[in-house]
Amino acid sequence: MSDERDEAVPHLNAEEFRRLGHQMVDWIANYWARLESFPVRSQVAPGEVAAKLPLHAPEEGLGGGEGWDAVFRDLDAVVLPGITHWQSPSFFAYFPANASGPAVLGELLSAGLGVQGMLWSTSPAATELETRVLDWLAELMALPQAFRSTSGTGGGVIQGTASEATLVAMVAARARVRRQRPGDAPLVAYASTQAHSSVLKAAMLCGVARDASDTLHVRMVETDASYAMNPEALQRALGEDLAAGRQPFFVCASLGTTSSGAFDPLGPVSRAMGDTGVSAAGGWLHVDAAWAGAALLCPEYREPATGLEAVDSFAFNPHKWLLTNFDCNAFYTRDRSALLDALSVTPEYLRNAASASGAVIDYRDWQVPLGRRFRALKLWFVLRHYGAKGLRAYIREHVRLAGLFEDWVRQDTRFELAAPRALSLVCFRLAPRPGEAPSETDARNRALLERLNASGSAFLTHTVLPGVGGASARYVLRMAIGAPSTEERHVRACWEALQRLAET
Numbered sequence: 001m002s003d004e005r006d007e008a009v010p011h012l013n014a015e016e017f018r019r020l021g022h023q024m025v026d027w028i029a030n031y032w033a034r035l036e037s038f039p040v041r042s043q044v045a046p047g048e049v050a051a052k053l054p055l056h057a058p059e060e061g062l063g064g065g066e067g068w069d070a071v072f073r074d075l076d077a078v079v080l081p082g083i084t085h086w087q088s089p090s091f092f093a094y095f096p097a098n099a100s101g102p103a104v105l106g107e108l109l110s111a112g113l114g115v116q117g118m119l120w121s122t123s124p125a126a127t128e129l130e131t132r133v134l135d136w137l138a139e140l141m142a143l144p145q146a147f148r149s150t151s152g153t154g155g156g157v158i159q160g161t162a163s164e165a166t167l168v169a170m171v172a173a174r175a176r177v178r179r180q181r182p183g184d185a186p187l188v189a190y191a192s193t194q195a196h197s198s199v200l201k202a203a204m205l206c207g208v209a210r211d212a213s214d215t216l217h218v219r220m221v222e223t224d225a226s227y228a229m230n231p232e233a234l235q236r237a238l239g240e241d242l243a244a245g246r247q248p249f250f251v252c253a254s255l256g257t258t259s260s261g262a263f264d265p266l267g268p269v270s271r272a273m274g275d276t277g278v279s280a281a282g283g284w285l286h287v288d289a290a291w292a293g294a295a296l297l298c299p300e301y302r303e304p305a306t307g308l309e310a311v312d313s314f315a316f317n318p319h320k321w322l323l324t325n326f327d328c329n330a331f332y333t334r335d336r337s338a339l340l341d342a343l344s345v346t347p348e349y350l351r352n353a354a355s356a357s358g359a360v361i362d363y364r365d366w367q368v369p370l371g372r373r374f375r376a377l378k379l380w381f382v383l384r385h386y387g388a389k390g391l392r393a394y395i396r397e398h399v400r401l402a403g404l405f406e407d408w409v410r411q412d413t414r415f416e417l418a419a420p421r422a423l424s425l426v427c428f429r430l431a432p433r434p435g436e437a438p439s440e441t442d443a444r445n446r447a448l449l450e451r452l453n454a455s456g457s458a459f460l461t462h463t464v465l466p467g468v469g470g471a472s473a474r475y476v477l478r479m480a481i482g483a484p485s486t487e488e489r490h491v492r493a494c495w496e497a498l499q500r501l502a503e504t
């Protein structure tokens, strides 16, 4: 037996890496070219993928030669059957999770450079490029000046996800309110009943909410007939809590709710905070525009952003509808000092002259983890490749397709729209038959959705929207258009499949 301590470490050499890298890029390009040939939703049963994998890690490595052929074979045999094809042109579920050539190249480059951009000094380019690219984006979206790094008091940062953005905003809010209103009044956060679950989760992480059922410390404000937050209801809730000795500290308004794409009215929401004295106490208004934020690139879709000048932070996900693969959340705040107060800790081993000078940004103080990838590269590549014009054309085309789909739903009396169309999201369902109980209508819609998804020709998901004016809640289907490869023919084919299935 040879002495294992003498074994050479089998790194890929430059030539082998080059060859395998080219092969992998080819594989991805071929995958993208074949997207239409796969059932959109993975059809494997639980455990089916795991059953094809060895129970133990290999003792002998592959080396850089032909051994890797086995890896490529496994991609087709083991991985692909277990993939739900988010990049498929017929993927209309949830919200999109875009990937694109330029973004994938940026991701690859980030991995290749392998830097940790936690401090300016650990790779100045990572920080300065991120700052500039986020300023570009803020300008393209006509975000308030106060959100740009050039304001001196605000600026943008890339977070992993909208959930992290909400959490970071909430901890900054907590620090600011505790500073302005010292004491131990219980803190209360607010969002509409339609807000994303990440608001509640952030409150649980912050210790503001005891658990997911703690509606005393996270108040779910009722919505109006279009599922947007009712600002009078918010104002009442703020007043009640103040009167009871609790301290409102954080309001999350949604621009584009996950269920139906509703836009909370920012002006009235911030006025409710102002009128009750919550803003004066340091109370924070965060805007979660995870999906719909991308549409602010187009001037004609900016109306819902009216009132953004009054908010403390705003975040959206280029990783949803802006061609930048997961993960990439663009988070902006007008009050970066609140983030630093809440998140900055400096142990001796991170001290350095540049940070001490105050002349640089250290993004570790703007986020939960210490380490951070060079994610700005992929956003930079996307912006440079498509240009603002290309990105606007991209958003507009999806909105146009959703408009077509909306018209088709209107014209078929078996179906109905279930909420106002929001950009590229259409909520619809099979209409109730005369005398049909709501639960039967729901069951027919559930069955329709399952038949469509099982067919593999398209993939949609559902939501439940609260009843308006005493009506019962409704199970509805969501048509969320936003994959890079989606064309009119895919939307039409999906609609025709729904029509066929509706007959049976």
Ligand SMILES: *Cc1c(COP(=O)(O)O)cnc(C)c1O
Binding pocket: 095, 160, 161, 162, 163, 164, 196, 198, 254, 256, 257, 258, 288, 289, 290, 291, 317, 329
């Ligand atoms: C998708 C979504 C989120 C969650 O996004 P992550 O980036 O996965 O955390 C939050 N809020 C809204 C409105 C969303 O649509």
